[in-house]
Amino acid sequence: MSFVECTVKVNGVTLHYLDWGAADKPPVVLLHGITGHARVWDHLAARLQPEHRVLALDQRGHGDSDPAPDHDYGVGTMADDVAAFVGSLRIERFALVGHSMGGRIAIKYAADHVAHLDRLVIIDIGPEINLAGLQRVREMMAHSPERIESEEWAVEYIRRANPLQDIDLLRARVRHGLKRLPDGQLTWKYAKGLRDMMREGRRDAVDLWEPLPRISCPTLIVRGAESDILSAEVAKKMADRLPDGRLVEIEGAGHTVPADRPDEFVGQIRAFLGR
Numbered sequence: 311m312s313f314v315e316c317t318v319k320v321n322g323v324t325l326h327y328l329d330w331g332a333a334d335k336p337p338v339v340l341l342h343g344i345t346g347h348a349r350v351w352d353h354l355a356a357r358l359q360p361e362h363r364v365l366a367l368d369q370r371g372h373g374d375s376d377p378a379p380d381h382d383y384g385v386g387t388m389a390d391d392v393a394a395f396v397g398s399l400r401i402e403r404f405a406l407v408g409h410s411m412g413g414r415i416a417i418k419y420a421a422d423h424v425a426h427l428d429r430l431v432i433i434d435i436g437p438e439i440n441l442a443g444l445q446r447v448r449e450m451m452a453h454s455p456e457r458i459e460s461e462e463w464a465v466e467y468i469r470r471a472n473p474l475q476d477i478d479l480l481r482a483r484v485r486h487g488l489k490r491l492p493d494g495q496l497t498w499k500y501a502k503g504l505r506d507m508m509r510e511g512r513r514d515a516v517d518l519w520e521p522l523p524r525i526s527c528p529t530l531i532v533r534g535a536e537s538d539i540l541s542a543e544v545a546k547k548m549a550d551r552l553p554d555g556r557l558v559e560i561e562g563a564g565h566t567v568p569a570d571r572p573d574e575f576v577g578q579i580r581a582f583l584g585r
Contacts, residue, residue, distance in 0.1 A: 313355070320394035321387070326374035327395070328531065331363040336428070337404040339396065340366040340393045341412025343435075343566075345451065345500045347373030349486035353479060354407075354568060357576045362405075362583065367395060369412070371501035373487075381503045385516045387419040402426065405583055409433035409568060410539070414518060420529075421521030429583055430529040431574060434565050435539050436544045437518035443538035446471055451508040458496040461485060474536065474563060474570040483569070522551040529555045530582045534563035534570060 311328040328348045329556035340351045348366035355364040367437055368375040370385055372392060378387075385460060396404060405428050408416030413435035439507050450471045451483060458464050464484045469475065486498045500503075529552050533545045542559070549555040 317381075318395060318398045321391055322379060323370050323376040323391070325370065325376070325391065325395060326368040326411040328355070328366045329460070330366075332357045333363060335361065335363040336583075337363045337365060339392070339401075339404055339406050340364065341369065341392070341406070341408035341415055342366075342372065343410030343412055344447070344504065345372070345487070345498070346409075346412075346483070347487050347499060349373075350479075350483050350568070352482065353572050354576055354579060357580065358583070365399070367392070369415070369427050371504055373499050375452070377501035377503060380522055381507075383504060383507065384442060384514050385414050385418050385518075387424065388415045392416075393423055396426065403428050403576055405431070406510050407431040407433070407579065408435075410435050410565065414516075415520050417521060417525070418516065420525045420527065424524065424526055427527040430525060430527055431582065432529065432548070433532045433534065434534050434540045434567050436531075436540050437522075438541075438544050440538055440541055446538060448508045448511070451505050454498065454505060454565060456497055456502070458488060458498065460496070461488060464488060464496075472564065472566050472569075475566050476569055476572055477574060479569040484498060491521065506560045519551070522548060522555075523553065526553045528582075530578070531555060531557045532575070533559045534567040535559045535561045536564040537567075539565040 313328045316329055317326050339351045342350050349369045351366040358364050406416050413432040461484055465481055487499050489499050491497055531545055533540050533550055545557055549557040554582050560571050560574050568575045
C-alpha cells in the first residue's frame with residue numbers, strides 16, 4: 311500500500327493526513343468517526359486507486375493530529391477544519407465521504423460549500439441518532455481505561471460493542487489507534503477530552519435537518535441494515551429531503567459499515583463515485 315504521510319496547520323491545530331494516489335486524479339476526502347483515525351480507511355483507499363487521489367484526515371483530537379486546545383469538537387468547528395484543509399491543498403472540486411461523526415461534519419461542510427463537491431457519501435449517521443446506539447457508544451468511551459493492557463485486550467474491548475466487524479480490519483484499527491506512553495504502557499490516540507465529553511453526556515445541538523435541502527450534489531446515504539445508530543425511517547427521510555439523494559442498505563452490517571462488510575461497502579462507493 312502506497313501513501314504519503316503529511317501534516318498541515320489549520321485553525322490553530324496541526325492535522326495529520328494520508329495522501330494516496332496521483333495529484334492529477336479526482337480527489338476523495340475521507341472523514342472517520344469518533345475514536346477513529348485515517349488508517350481505518352486503508353481498505354477503501356487501496357481500492358479507489360488508481361482512479362482517485364484519496365486523502366484521509368486525522369480530525370482534531372484523533373490519530374496523530376493535535377487535540378483541540380479549547381476542547382472544541384463541535385460539528386461546525388470541525389467542518390471549518392475540512393474547509394481549511396482542502397483550501398490549503400488548493401483543491402477546488404472533490405468527493406467527500408464521512409462515517410458517523412465524520413458524516414455529520416460532512417453534512418455541515420456540504421451545506422456551506424456545496425459548490426466544491428462532486429459527490430457526497432454519508433455513512434450510517436443522520437440528524438437524529440437512535441438513543442440505544444448513542445448510549446452504547448457513550449458507555450464504550452466513558453468506561454474505557456486511560457491505560458490499555460495490550461492490543462489484544464483493546465481488540466476484544468471494541469469487539470464487544472461492535473461484534474460484526476471484520477476481525478482483521480478491527481485489529482488494524484486498534485494497531486494504528488494506540489500509542490506508547492513515556493512509561494511504555496499503551497493508551498488510545500484519540501484525545502481524553504472526547505472521553506470526558508462522553509462521560510459528561512455533552513452533545514452538539516446543531517440542527518442537521520435544515521441544511522439537507524441545500525446539498526444539491528449527488529448524495530449517497532449508506533445504512534447498515536443492523537444499525538442501532540441510524541434508523542431506516544430517518545435514513546429514508548434524509549434521502550427524501552436531499553435534492554439528489556439516494557439510499558442503500560448493506561445487509562449484515564451494523565453501524566461500522568466499512569469494517570462490517572468491507573467488500574460490499576467498497577462496491578457501493580466505487581459505483582457511486584464512478585457515476
